[in-house]
Amino acid sequence: xxxxxxxxxxxxxxxxxxxxxxxxxxxxxxxxxxxxxxxxxxxxxxxxxxxxxxxxxxxxxxxxxxxxxxxxxxxxxxxxxxxxxxxxxxxxxxxxxxxxxxxxxxxxxxxxxxxxxxxxxxxxxxxxxxxxxxxxxxxxxxxxxxxxxxxxxxxxxxxxxxxxxxxxxxxxxxxxxxxxxxxxxxxxxxxxxxxxxxxxxxxxxxxxxxxxxxxxxxxxxxxxxxxxxxxxxxxxxxxxxxxxxxxxxxxxxxxxxxxxxxxxxxxxxxxxxxxxxxxxxxxxxxxxxxxxxxxxxxxxxxxxxxxxxxxxxxxxxxxxxxxxxxxxxxxxxxxxxxxxxxxxxxxxxxxxxxxxxxxxxxxxxxxxxxxxxxxxxxxxxxxxxxxxxxxxxxxxxxxxxxxxxxxx
Amino acid sequence: xxxxxxxxxxxxxxxxxxxxxxxxxxxxxxxxxxxxxxxxxxxxxxxxxxxxxxxxxxxxxxxxxxxxxxxxxxxxxxxxxxxxxxxxxxxxxxxxxxxxxxxxxxxxxxxxxxxxxxxxxxxxxxxxxxxxxxxxxxxxxxxxxxxxxxxxxxxxxxxxxxxxxxxxxxxxxxxxxxxxxxxxxxxxxxxxxxxxxxxxxxxxxxxxxxxxxxxxxxxxxxxxxxxxxxxxxxxxxxxxxxxxxxxxxxxxxxxxxxxxxxxxxxxxxxxxxxxxxxxxxxxxxxxxxxxxxxxxxxxxxxxxxxxxxxxxxxxxxxxxxxxxxxxxxxxxxxx
Numbered sequence: 224x225x226x227x228x229x230x231x232x233x234x235x236x237x238x239x240x241x242x243x244x245x246x247x248x249x250x251x252x253x254x255x256x257x258x259x260x261x262x263x264x265x266x267x268x269x270x271x272x273x274x275x276x277x278x279x280x281x282x283x284x285x286x287x288x289x290x291x292x293x294x295x296x297x298x299x300x301x302x303x304x305x306x307x308x309x310x311x312x313x314x315x316x317x318x319x320x321x322x323x324x325x326x327x328x329x330x331x332x333x334x335x336x337x338x339x340x341x342x343x344x345x346x347x348x349x350x351x352x353x354x355x356x357x358x359x360x361x362x363x364x365x366x367x368x369x370x371x372x373x374x375x376x377x378x379x380x381x382x383x384x385x386x387x388x389x390x391x392x393x394x395x396x397x398x399x400x401x402x403x404x405x406x407x408x409x410x411x412x413x414x415x416x417x418x419x420x421x422x423x424x425x426x427x428x429x430x431x432x433x434x435x436x437x438x439x440x441x442x443x444x445x446x447x448x449x450x451x452x453x454x455x456x457x458x459x460x461x462x463x464x465x466x467x468x469x470x471x472x473x474x475x476x477x478x479x480x481x482x483x484x485x486x487x488x489x490x491x492x493x494x495x496x497x498x499x500x501x502x503x504x505x506x507x508x509x510x511x512x513x514x515x516x517x518x519x520x521x522x523x524x525x526x527x528x529x530x531x532x533x534x535x536x537x538x539x540x541x542x543x544x545x546x547x548x549x550x551x552x553x554x555x556x557x558x559x560x561x562x563x564x565x566x567x568x569x570x571x572x573x574x575x576x577x578x579x580x581x582x583x584x585x586x587x588x589x590x591x592x593x594x595x596x597x598x599x600x601x602x603x604x605x606x607x608x609x610x611x612x613x614x615x616x617x618x619x620x621x622x623x624x625x626x627x628x629x630x631x
Numbered sequence: 632x633x634x635x636x637x638x639x640x641x642x643x644x645x646x647x648x649x650x651x652x653x654x655x656x657x658x659x660x661x662x663x664x665x666x667x668x669x670x671x672x673x674x675x676x677x678x679x680x681x682x683x684x685x686x687x688x689x690x691x692x693x694x695x696x697x698x699x700x701x702x703x704x705x706x707x708x709x710x711x712x713x714x715x716x717x718x719x720x721x722x723x724x725x726x727x728x729x730x731x732x733x734x735x736x737x738x739x740x741x742x743x744x745x746x747x748x749x750x751x752x753x754x755x756x757x758x759x760x761x762x763x764x765x766x767x768x769x770x771x772x773x774x775x776x777x778x779x780x781x782x783x784x785x786x787x788x789x790x791x792x793x794x795x796x797x798x799x800x801x802x803x804x805x806x807x808x809x810x811x812x813x814x815x816x817x818x819x820x821x822x823x824x825x826x827x828x829x830x831x832x833x834x835x836x837x838x839x840x841x842x843x844x845x846x847x848x849x850x851x852x853x854x855x856x857x858x859x860x861x862x863x864x865x866x867x868x869x870x871x872x873x874x875x876x877x878x879x880x881x882x883x884x885x886x887x888x889x890x891x892x893x894x895x896x897x898x899x900x901x902x903x904x905x906x907x908x909x910x911x912x913x914x915x916x917x918x919x920x921x922x923x924x925x926x927x928x929x930x931x932x933x934x935x936x937x938x939x940x941x942x943x944x945x946x947x948x949x950x951x952x953x954x955x956x957x958x959x960x961x962x963x964x965x966x
Contacts, residue, residue: 323851331850338843384898444667452838452866454899465877477878549839549873551899553866556839600847606833 233281240277247271264327266320305627308570308620312591319598326601330477339593340482341541341548345564346571346589347493347582348537351530353568354510356577357424359531361413361432362538362564365406366557368439369542372402373460374453374552375442382455386448395460403539409435410535414528436554443554456550464548482544489537494582502529510577566613567592570620592616657687657932659925660708661717662701664745666693670917671719674744677921678717685929689717698722705729709736715928716740723747730755739931743924752952757931761924761954763915768894768958769811771913773818775960776859776892779910780824786858786890794824797848798831799841799862799871808833811863811894829856834867841870849878860891865900865912868893872908881908896961904963911962919956927954 247270254260254267303310319326345362352359375386376398409431416427444450463481470478497503505526508516517523541560546552571588573580595616599609659682663671675691682689690708694701698721708716709732716733718740720726726747733740739757752758780786780794787794798816801808812831819826829852834841841862848857854875862868868891875881880889893900896914903909923946930937930944937944938951946954 325851325853328850334846334850338846382898382902449667449672451897452869452899454869454897455902465873545839549842549870551838551866551869551873553838555837597847600832600844601851603830603832603851 236277236281238281240274240279240281242274243270243277244274247274262324264324265329266327268329269327269332304623307623308591308616309587311616312595315595315598319602322602326598331597331601333477333479333483335590335593335597336483337480338597339589340480340486341544342560342563342567342593343486343586343589344489344537344541344544345560346567346585347489348534348541349561349564350568350573350580350585351506351534352424352428353565353573353575354506354577354580355424355513355527355530356510356575357417358428358565358575359413359424359534360428360561361409361435362428362534362561363557363559364432364435364439365409365535365538366542366545366560367552367554368409368435369402369406369539370546370552370556371439371443371453371554372405373398373543374456374546375448376401377457377460377546378453378455379457384448384451385455386445386453388447392457395457395463398460399543402543403536406535406539406542407532410532410538411528413535414531417531418524418527440554450554452551452553454551456546461547461550464544464546465550482548485544489540490582490586493537496533497582502526506530507578510579512578563592566617566620569617569624572624574624575621657685657715657929658713659687659689659715659717659928660705660711660713661689661691661719662694662704662708663691663719664694664701664721665696670915671744673917674719674921677918678925681922681925685925687925687929689925694719694721696721698725702728702732705732709733709738714738715932717924717928718742719744720747724751727751727754730758733757739928741924741928741931743920756951759927759931759948759952759954761920761927761956763920763956763958765807766810766814767955768807768913768915769814769816770818771958771960772811772861772892772894772911773815774822775911775913775962776815776861776890777819777822777824779890779962780859781822788855788858792825794819794826794858795829795856796826796859796861797845797852797857797871798828799844799860799867800831800833801836801863801867803833807894808863812861815861815892834862834870836864836866838866838870838873841867842874843870845871845874846877849874854878854880854889857889860889862891862893865893865895865897868909868912869899869903872903876908883907894958896959901961904961907963911960914959914961916956916959919959923954923956 247267250259250263250270251267254263316326325331345366349359349362376390376393377395378385380392412434413424413428413431416422416430417424440450466481467478468481468484470476497506505516505521508519508521509523509526513523542557545556567588568580568585569575569588570591571580571586572584573588592613595612596609599612604612661678663675665671666675678689678691690711690713692704692708694704701718701721705716705718715738716729718726718729720729720742723745724747726742730740730747730751734755734757739759740755741759741761742752743761746760746762747758752760789795798812800812816826816828830848832844832848834844845860860868860871860875862871871891872881875889875891880887881891890910891908892910893912894915896912900909900912904911926944926946927937935943938948948954
């Protein structure tokens, strides 16, 4: 029995994948003659991609042992609850595709990935603070700080309302480093308050959040700028967030935003730090059981400082990229980003009790969130409903997460 | 510290005034709700310049965004002997206090920028208001767009004789958001265009939100179906411009152009207009308002009959106590 079951699941993926693949290829060649171009857009390409992924998964899947297989059969309902958010998202995507077929475009998928990129960088930063059962409320304001600082030094020489009228055209990397360093100073303050005084991260980062916003507003209000939105951004800086790679390799391909590879590189680095370094292991250890970590001789002070500084560095990067992408900045940039990032982490399986969370899960969480948000915007759901839906997703995700651990 | 500097300032004021005390000298005392406000900075500069032209004197104090401080400052200005007040209230609902103080001293008071409620203003016959009508910014914006569309009939990409536009709105319920959204469309209609709002979204005055939303609209509605973008302020207009540019619109190719209009005339918007990325914006005329406030104050002190003789002042007085300064359209090439 078990033998048949395992091969069945393997066969399911393989045959399903190949079916998708064939359907995709067929549609690809048939859509023009059948006049479906304006009805299904790039659906065939998506089908082909999904087909390849499924087929690969089917081929790669190992034959499970008898026990695992029967377990997999029993827990089918569990599978449904565990992946409720993902399934809900799939349903939503299908509904959106029916309501507005334009959703099935490669450029939409790329746009979603682009918008996910900065959010992902934020979420990767904040996940460190969540892993030690903490939080970081100052993240959003750090984004604003980095955006304002970097934008203020990156204006064209001819712009009428320059932040620093006498500043020469400095190298692009300089303001970026300054902006990120400024964030890291505040990150160190976060870490110091938490590590030295054993302050709850919620309060420590709340205090720092307010300080950062005040400081950023003071900077932003300096004459001659006087709180005017910063504009006239140099094109070479804006390119950092707006450049498109491989655009035009075929007719109508919009190109891949440079933000996507940046986010991928950061993902790889963070994955490496979390899984392959002593620091990463310490983060999980402190989050899992702080006392045990102390007994085991882990320097908690140093590690907590490291966590908050690393996190703030990532917020700084996100802030610089936001400034570049929008070619501008105000002190209100990043407002509320931390809550989106925390929510994405939680949906991606990071436990607020600390010690549990994977980079892969966070990527999923951010993508799910962005797809839902983008999709709702796409079919023009009222922003008030969007808020309600977002809240429900967070609540459901955490509820599922908690029941999962209770079961164990 | 604040007390000391304030006393010093008042002393300086008294000294300054006592040196030149002709009977009908115009001595203006003014409070600005917050000096660091960019708009009020231009307002102040305009008032100072006009005072000099009039040969009057003016003392302007920073109320530091605090109504209690402003109330004290009004007392101090009155006791230092000014004969007219120009007040930019911190809290427009708290204007009664200031009116009472002016009434007791029997000097005229001109409110600027933030309009006190009419029932408060009419409790004193020497209380005036100089400002701009909020709905006018929307009207001017609509007219500016209409003028462009008439010159460029090719805007009608689907040839249905209607204007399909996207509206980017400010914070929900904000007075400017409501009035600008309503009157920009009304002005379009009045100039014979049939506007059809394909989508209206609240982007909270924010460039980033506007950019993300506009991006989604370009994908979902299709850029070929959008014929114009109307934004409640310049920042949101610039967000839309960035999204359009990312989709190769508004980069100089006349085939790929969607007109975008905003309100504020901030530096970034003027910059974008110079590059042809944005069609136009509407300026809340700080210079004009500052000038009018000082002219009115001077006329009130000298006792000219400004109400019946319009020419003596150069501004029309509405309802016995209002001077409305129009918004100004700003389009490409002007600054």
